[in-house]
Every structure is written in structure tokens, then in C-alpha cells.
Amino acid sequence: MTAYLLRRIVSGLVTLVVASIVVFSVLEVIPGDPARLMLGMNATDDAVQALRVQMGLDQGFLIRYFHWTGGLLTLDFGKSYTYSVPVGELIAERVTVSLPLALIALALSTAIAIPVGVFAAARRGKPADTISMAVAQVGVAIPNFWFALLLVYLFAVWLQLVPAGGFPGWQAGIGPALKALILPAIALALPQAAILARVSRSALIEVLGEDFIRMARAKGLSRNAALWRHALRNAMLPVLTILGLQFAFLLAGTVIIENVFYLPGVGRLVVQAINQRDLIVVESVVMLLVASVILINLLVDMAYAVVDPRLRTRA
């Protein structure tokens, strides 16, 4: 177990270093001068040059790379070109929106998907199965920004239950903050739930065909007891993999939803930073996302070990 974990951690660290080199060089290559972008078309060349010096852009590539990575090691992400505030502060603010949003969405999608998956698998081939999987198929196919707008028109414009978008900040209280996050979380969760439901159904069906289930049934366990007690646990491995992937997606891939609900999340920060060539912000956020994906994968690997005792002893 320890060796297994150690191997995963080392490979994670190597990935981080490689990622930092790739991210930094790729962003160096894309055209566009942050200083010119900030000062616009009417600015004189010497004003642009003065700003470049102020931003530290007049230094060489390697100096800036080591300056940046050196900072990362001490958790100092540098200073945003456009906002001129520490990048760490900027990201921290955004994470307080994106992380709860991702967690709520993940919880919602799991809470919907697994019962649906179990329900469909237990009634394989029957109308209930066909209908729930057809609904799931539609859920996978619906573009989430469109679904999000439907939710807004229904719950915000028509019923006036929740705000149409925006985020009041946690200092406005838990209630208003959660109210602002609930529609985006649903819009994010449902398509994810649809995928997850399909995966858990097929994983369950596969397990239900295994000998040990027949054995359990032969020993007199009811169908449902066999399903919940033995089959589900064994079907969890593929479900966990998908969950891990989905969480990484939820953290990074919420750009569209954050736009529709104009939430100040990490996804929007990145898009904005790319457009404004606020490279240091882009680099740092991407690194943070890489790190969290690695961390999530590590957690998923550890969860495998919990679910599947063989992994614990084998290594």
C-alpha cells in the first residue's frame, strides 16, 4: 500500500514539473502583449514600454520561468498584470465559489445517478429501465448552457424563487450564497448525473452476472440485498473513476455555466485572463488545476484501495 501510494505521488510530482514547463512555454508562444492590450490603441509606444518594465516583461524567458516556479514552491504565485494584486489572492477568492459549486454539483449528481443506475439495473430490459435510460440519454445530449437558461427563465424570471445569476459572496450569509449556487449546481449536475447513471447501470449489470452474486442468491439473499450488499460495492470501481474525472471537469470546465450565471469562479477567471494576456494568472490557475487533478486521481486511487482490498495487499 505505501509503495503503491509512493509511486503515485512521485509520478504526480514529475507530471507537475513537466506541466509547468509546458504551460509556461506555450503561453510564451501565443502572440499578444499584455501591456499594449491594457493601454489600447491610442497609447504611445513609450507609455507601453514603461508599463512593460513595470510588469517585469522586459526580462528574459528563463529568468521569468525560474522566478515564477521559485515563487510557486513558496506558494507565491506572483502579481496579476491586469489586476495588479497577488494572483494567490485572486484565485483564493474564486475558489470559494468554484469549489462549493463543484462539490454541490457532484453531491447532487451522485445522489441522483446511483439510485437511478441501481433502479435501472435491477429492472434490466423492463420498461422502467428503458425509460430511465432514455431520459438519461436526453440528459447527456442537452447542452448545459441551454438547460441553464431554461432553469433561469423558469425559476428566476417566472417563479422568482432565486436570483437569475450572480454571487452575493459568502459574507452575505450562507442562505443567499447557497441560493445563488443552486441553479448553476443543478445545471451542472444533471448532465453529469446522466452519464454517471448510465455507467453505474452497466457496471452493475456486469457484476450481477458474476458467479458470486448467483452464489449469494443461492444462499437465500433477496435480490435487493444481493444488489445493495454485494453487487454495488463491486460496481463502484468504474463509477469512482468517472466520478474522479467528473470532479476535475467540474472544477475546470464550469466556464460556460459560470458565464450563464455570471459567477465569479475560477473558469471565468481563466478565460478573462487569457483574453487579457494576464499570463501569470493563466499559468498559475492551470498549474493549480493540474495539481488538483493529480490530487483527485491520487484520492481516487486510494479509494480504489478501500473498495478493492486486493490493491491493498498486492503492492
Place this chain on the structure above:
Amino acid sequence: MTIWKSVFAAALMALASGTAHAARTDLVLGIPLEPPHLDPTAGAAAAIDEVLYANVFEGLTRIGSRGEVLPALAESWMISDDGKTYTFKLRTGAKFHDGTDFDANDVKFSLDRARADDSTNAQKGLFAAIDTADVVDPATLRVTLKNPQGSFLYNLGWGDAVIVAPESAETNKEKPVGTGPFRFDRWAKGSSITLVKADSYWGEPVALDRAEFRIIPDAAAAVPALLSGDVQALPNYQLGDALPQVESDPRFKVVIGSTEGETILAINNKKPPFDQLKVRQAIAHVIDRKAIIDGASGGYGVPIGSHFSPANEAYIDLTGTYAYDPAKARELLTEAGFPNGFKTTLKLPPVGYARDGGQIIASELRGIGIDAEIIPVEWADWLKQVFTEKDYDLSIVSHTEPNDIDIYARKDYYFNYDNPAFDKVLEELHLTSDGAKRKELYGTAQKILADDAVNGFLFELPKIGIWDAKVEGLWENSPIQANDLTKVRWAD
């Protein structure tokens, strides 16, 4: 009896005060772009001025809703006979929001800072004519110019020329401190910027207690926000298909105004074959402005025939210089030696009017054999490739700075246009302060650009604003990029 009378009167009064509820004093406005920071003297982003100009920061002069120059922190001024010395009499009693007093030293500081060697002012050119700024006494400032400048008072009204205090200049990006009727309250990054009424304001107090600018990047999201009442005004959005949805709703006012944005088909005037006048004239003849306005701007926007705003009193209509005439265009192209047309490129920045307008123009050009390959680029890319390196043939962009016809006299500007006759007119204009004479010179300048077919002149970008029918005092037009809230109030 008298007792009953007074009881009755008191009851009536209580009732009256209960029903005559006070008008609302808060307003939430949606804006599509978040300002990168909050210092108007250190960035070109329109979003900075759209939040802060006239609200938090003031200059010596300010630009009014019709583009006129009004006194602001300068109460009045005297101009010497040679047009080179301006003596400003300043407001007394004005205070910065941090409590410090405003006086001539702050003005001198602001002007000197903006034109210093290490200045990062995006419009440093506005201050180029200043030779010295001297404090005469705390309420008087004298500015000496190197040469007379007709637009000097107008220039001082730009957001880039607002007065800042030495104590707070460095921190204005995060915590703006000005002299305006609103003071900065809070910036929730990515979400909103809140201003509150400044009680210490020197002038007429504003009706609003609180104004919040909420950042809603997507027009499709801004409309439901308005419909649900979360925001009460969208002062400037390119709404496109969403517009009819609100237009028919009596709860809202749809106000179509003008901006200072000349939308042009930029042409690289030095790059063959565009260095031939006939080729540029051919392009001008093939542009169907109405089709472009309908397709790229939802039918809103005024056609232009030169680089000048129709809202300006010196505007002359030159759209007939090269009227839409594809046959004539083909003829000119043949005369220029391209009977079968040629291949070229059209680089389009990521804005609706450019991307949609580009499709229409490309198909119009194809009609006379010019095969323009469309290349979509991002803003940063556009600024680098097209604007800085001049690596382009054709492009579409809106020049949103007010009164910017002088860019055609700039050497090395990305149009690569060079006409000594035009430069001479601009030079004269620069030195003229007489209104009538200036108007005439502006006319001549417009005519030269139109005749030379420097660029394809398309249309003036409209300002499409939607707000609650009870909100009054928001600007209909946009002579400068600002949301001046000083006169905004809720009708009872």
C-alpha cells in the same frame, strides 16, 4: 372638538406619510466587461470609465451627455490671447473621498504624472501640448502650452485626465479615491462594483444612495437578469436577437443612441494592391452599408462616409462619395489592372459586428472577384498582428475614442495612410480654437478621407440601452464611454 380635530389631522398625516413612499434610491446596472482595475489614468479599457467617470472621478472639465465641454473641478478659465496660457479657477471646498482637500497642487500633480517619462497613461498624447503647469495659489492653476491647442479643454474632460491625489494615486487601481458625487465602496472581483453616495460632495448631491455595476458578460444572461428584476438597467449591450423580447415589454425602456465608434473596414494603404486609389474606390463602391447594418448591428446604427461621428456638429454626410454600385466597382478594378479580381485576407477581431459584418463584406467583395479569406483573431492577436505589426490586408474594427480623426495624420498608424494635404489640415485644426473655423476644417478633413477612400467607412456603432421605465437620467448617447449617474433618479 379641537382635540378631535387635531387627532384627525395627525391621523391623516400619518396616513399620508405612509402612502407617499419615498422613491427608490438604489440602482443595479449590468455591464458586459469587468474593468481590469479602477484607475482611469492607467488603462484604456472602456469599462474603467464606464464605472468611475463623473461618478467617482472628476477632471478639470467634463464631457456632457451631448459631447459638450462643461466645467467640473475648474469653475471657470481664462485663455490668453495667443491661446497658449490657460488660467483655471478651481472649485473651493471640494474634497477627496479620503477626507483630504482638493487644491491646485493635486491638479499639478495629476497633469505632471500623466505626462511624465514613466507615465503609463493610455492617452499620454492628450497632454503632449502642455509645457508647464504652475500653482498660482491653492485655487488657481496656470497651464502653459507649447503651442495653442484647439481641443485642449475637451482633452481635459477625458477619463484619462481626471484629477487624483498624490496620497492615493498609487492605490487607485484597487481603491479609487476621487472627488465625485459617489465614492467607491466595494469591488467583488468577477461579480460587481458598488458605489455609494459621497456626503462630502461639493456640488449638487445625487439622488441615488447606492449604485452597483454587476458584471454580466453574456447578453443572453443579461436579459433574464433584467426581466427578473435583479438588475434594473443595461446601459450598453449588443443584444442582437434578445432585443425584441424586451422591446415589447412596457416595464422597460429601450433607448437607441449613438456612440463615438466609427466602424470601418480598415485597409492597409501601403500594401499592394491597396496602394492604388482605384482599388480602394472599388471596395468603397461595393460596400452596401444598409446590408451591413442590418446583418451586423441588428438594423441599428447610422451609415458614415468618413471617419466622423454623425452626433458631432461638424459632421458632414459623405456616404454618397462612392455610392453602392458594383458595376462601377468592377470597372474601377479593371482599370486598376485586376479584371479578374485578386486574393486577399480579412482579419476579424472577436466582436459581433466584425465577425458578422466580415461575412457580408467578404461576400460583397466576391461579387467583383476579390476573394477575401476570413481569418478570425483574438483581441490580443489583433493588437499585435494588425495594429502593431501592420501585418494585414483588410480588417473590421470600431474606433471608439471620441473625436479621433487625427489618427489619420499619425505617422506609422496601422492604416499606413500618408497624405500631406490631410496632415496640413489637421495641423491647422490643432492650432485653431475658433469654433466656426474648426468646424470648417473638420469638414475638409472628412472630405479628404472620404475622397481618398482610405478605409471602408461603414457605420457609427449604436448604443443600445434598456432600463426600467421608471429610471430617469441615464445617457441616451455615448459621447464618451461613461455611465454618468449624476442625474439618475427613480420616478415616483
